[in-house]
Amino acid sequence: MNEEKLSFSIVICTYNRDEFLERTLVSLNNLTYSNFEVIVVNGPSTDRTDNILKEYSNRIKIEKNDFANLSISRNIGIKAANGDIVAFLDDDAIPEPNWLNQIKELYDKYDPIGGAGGRVYGPGGDHFQFHNGYIDVWGEAVTKLEEPGIYVQSNSDKYNIMMGVNSTFDRNALMHVGGFDEYYEYFHDESDLCARLTRSGYPIYHHQEAFVHHEFARSHIRKSNYKLNWYPIVKNTVYFGVKNSIEIKSLGKRLIKPFLTARKRAIEFDQWRRHGNITIEDYRLFMKMWWKGVFRGYIDGFLRKRKTNYQLQNEQVFMKFNKVFAELDRSIITIENSKEAFDDKKFGICLISRHYPPFGSGGVATYTRALAEGLVEKGFPVFVLTTSVPAKEQKINGVCVIRVDSNNVNEELNFLVDQYPITNHNIRSSLQISNKIEELYNQGLIKIVETPLWDYEGLATTQIEGLKTIVRLETPLRKAAEMQGWNWNHDMELSAHLEKKLIETCDGVISISNNVKTIISQLYNIDWSNINTKIVPLGLLKSDYINTKVSQKKKEEIINILFVGRLEPRKGIDLLLKAFHNIAQKYLHVKLNIVGNNSIIFDKNMTMQQIFEKEASSELLNRVTFFGEVSNEELEEKYQECDIFVAPSRYESFGLVYLEAMKYKKPVIGCNVGGIPEVITDGMTGLLVEPCNISELELALVKLILNENLRKELGQNAYDNLLNVFTVESMVNNTLKAYNSFFR
Structure with missing residues (x-):
């Protein structure tokens, strides 16, 4: 088959998610495959969606659905499609550049x-x-298998499935089975189609890559992990089992099994209620929707015909998508030998960050994005080199974000692989980054590079003659290893030496706090008098920011304490849980919510959550909720809902997380260690306790639990200080002053 003979119709169904849709449409310019058209089916949207689509009117097909029903929208998309393959992509998703090439395989x-x-x-x-999933005839799915699914036989009672955000179908096969069953407004819609296709002799196959990145944004159906519209989910579960078991299972099983499958949802609801994830009112509402869904699913499954659509042919023509790389390049890249890049006032800047939002998170990623966008607003050309974004090169809010793959194949470094795996990975990554930076520099696009200290990613860049390399100091490896209890070895020793080498060979240093500068001097025996160093605190908000999302807390007795961070030793989560154990026995109206990566091994090959759930009483278990990692929207909600924020870290080089809480006028508790006292003024903008002192931590929490006026006072003071000191403008302006001083 000719390389691009196969044509694709990419269908995006959207409903009131304008910002996500806009980003998804832009990402299609980065697809390496060219023989595709784009169809957007807009539901009854009331936001900016229509205006966005008008800008694409000469490049895509635009269809309308007046009903909030995903299956109807998808069938409208199929009917408008003229490609050999119909590829469905959600409006909050971004495909990897080689997505279609790999699907075509x-x-x-x-x-x-x-x-x-x-x-x-x-x-x-x-x-x-999702990867390599299948579903059985009753609607019970497995969504994460290591190997591609094996269920391709038409007489099976299990079927390979795809997640709707990354699903493609042969158009002729779709017309043969009548497309999507329009009974499914949401949930099991694509799984039902996969089952019907397989039973008709058109099996589903999985690719081990063909990646799509999914933001999993909220919608009119999905408000949070818990507060979904459970009625259609339960209804469609029962309907799926009744319909797809026809001629496969006995009538007795068809009457009983769908109920048992749906009952697992009801058991989940009860568990959430007992663990405090939902209120008793939520539970009652969910169960009301559950019973309604069960009855409707049985009635419709047995008595109603499927709402398949066999009128999917069309007389339209294929409308090949016109990619606009040149247009994007002009807006984010100065041309070769541009005077602007070497202009003393508006020079080109390159920032290095292993992760970059929204495709990765963390302290470095957060401040890098704020800094990059702040510099762009001042007219500086900014490039960010990262490993976390899906596209090789794309524009995000005016910043040119470039992906650099870290798999350097330099055979001269093979001797490092066995005994020095950490150093091996970091050096190869540094070399790859340096190659791209040298390319940008030789084209006249940049004049200065900023790199974080962590993983010494900019080490190789210091050898590029004429280019200024600046290091921003964060927690050094030696301090992180001490706090985490890592076993120090020769590999870490070599990496620590290379961190020091980066500081000694760079052209200037920016420290995010006085403390981290002092710690590095002590641990690495560095004399700062010989190194040009500036102190620039991180910034979180714009100076004109007005927080309209500060919670107006309901009149209720429950006091919510919030922790946000990785569940690892350095963050002090074990200290907090011990302090809360004592508090919970005395104050029955207090709850603890924990947000952050809970998959990290903490001790004895167990995570912190596993340790806690093994040792805690049932009463304490009901007062502590582990949410794991959550979306930005849900995190924002958790900040708004809390009464007290606490992060008893054993060490922080700065403490960006406290600023996040201050943004919502919340009183914060931190430890008197590292750079935290430079963020929290004890008794004014929060409370400080000595690190690892559980008694002090308990007293500070009780002090805020019992004093609502103090909570409000500290929260307001912190918010005011945030707007005065820790703004993006301040960080950007002071960073530029530092950059200019390094040129002298």
Whole structure:
């Protein structure tokens, strides 16, 4: 088959998610495959969606659906499609550049084939939501298998499935089975189609890559992980089992099994209620929706015909998508030998950050994005080199974000692989980054590079003659290892030496706090008098920011304490849980909510959550909730809902997380260690306790639990100080002053 003979119709169904849709449409310019058209089916949207689509009116097909029903929208998209393959992409998703090329491999390989899909990254790009899934005839699905699914036989009672955000189908096969069953407004819609295709002789195949990144944004159906519209979910679960078990299972099983499958949802609701994830009012509402869904699913499953659509042919023509790389390049890249890049006032700047929002998170990623966008607003050309974004090169809010792959194949470094795996990875990454930076520098696009100290990513860049390399100091490896209890070895020793080498060979240093500068001097025996160093605190908000999302707390007795951070020793989560154990026995109206990566091994090959759940009483378990990693929207909600924020870290080089809480006028508690006292003024903008002192931590929490006026006073003071000191403008302006001083 000719390389691009196979044509694709990318269908995006949207409803009131304008910002996400706009980003998804822009990302399609980065697809390396060219033989595709784009169809957007707009539901009854009331936001900016129509205006966004008008800008694309000469490049895409635009269809309308007056009903909030995803299956109807998808069938409208199929009817408008003229490609050989119909590829569905959600409006909050971004495909990897080679997505269609890899999907095409499966269509070239298999015949017959009904559909093909790849893996789906969740928010942050550091975990999978879906890979290699299957569903049984009753609607019970497995969504994460290591190997591609094996259920391709038409007489099976299990079927390979795809996640809708990354699902493609042969158009002729779709017309043969009547497209999507429009009974499904949401949930099990694509799984039902996969089952019907497989039973009709058109199996589904999985690709081990063909990645799509999914933001998993909220919608009219999905408000949070818990507060979904459970009625259609339960209804469609029962309907799926009744319909897809026809001629496969006995009538007795068809009457009983769908109920048992749906009952697992009811058991989940009860568990959430007992663990405090939902209120008793939520539970009652969920169960009301559950019973309604069960009855409707049975009635419709047995008595109603499917709402498949066999009128999907069309007389339209294929409308090839016109990619606009040149237009994007002009807006974010100064041309070669541009005077602007070497202008003393508006020079080109390159920032290095392993992760970059919204495809990755963390302290460095957060401040890098704020700094990059702040510099762009001042007219500086800014490039960010990262490993976390899906596209090789894209524009995000005016910043040119470039992905650099870290798999350097320099054979001269192979001697490092076995004994020095950390150093091996970091050096190869540094070399790859340096190659791209040298390319940008030789083209006249940049004049200065800023690199974080962590992982010494900018080390190789210091050898580029004429280019200024600046290091921003954060927690050094030696301090992190001490706080985390890591076993120090020769590999870490070499990496620590290379951190020191980066500081000694760079052209200037920016420290985010006085403390981290002092700590590094002590641990690495560095004399700062010989190094040009500036102190620039991090900034979080714009100076004109007005927080309209500060919570107006309801009149209720419950006091919510919030922790946000990785569940690792350095963050002090073990100290907090011990302090809360004592508090919970005395104050029955207090709850603790914990947000952050809970998959990290803490001790004895167990995570902190596993340790806690093993040792805690049932009463304490009901007062502590582990949410794991959450979306930005849900995190914002947790900050708004809390009464007290606490992060008893054993060490922080700065403490950006406290500023996040202050943004919502929340009183904060931190430890008198590292750079935290430079963020929290004890008794004025928060409370400080000595590190690892559980008694002091308990007293500080009780002080705020019992004094609502103090909570309000500290929260307001912190918010005012945030707007006066820790603004993006201040960080950007002071960074530029530092940059200019390094040129002298």
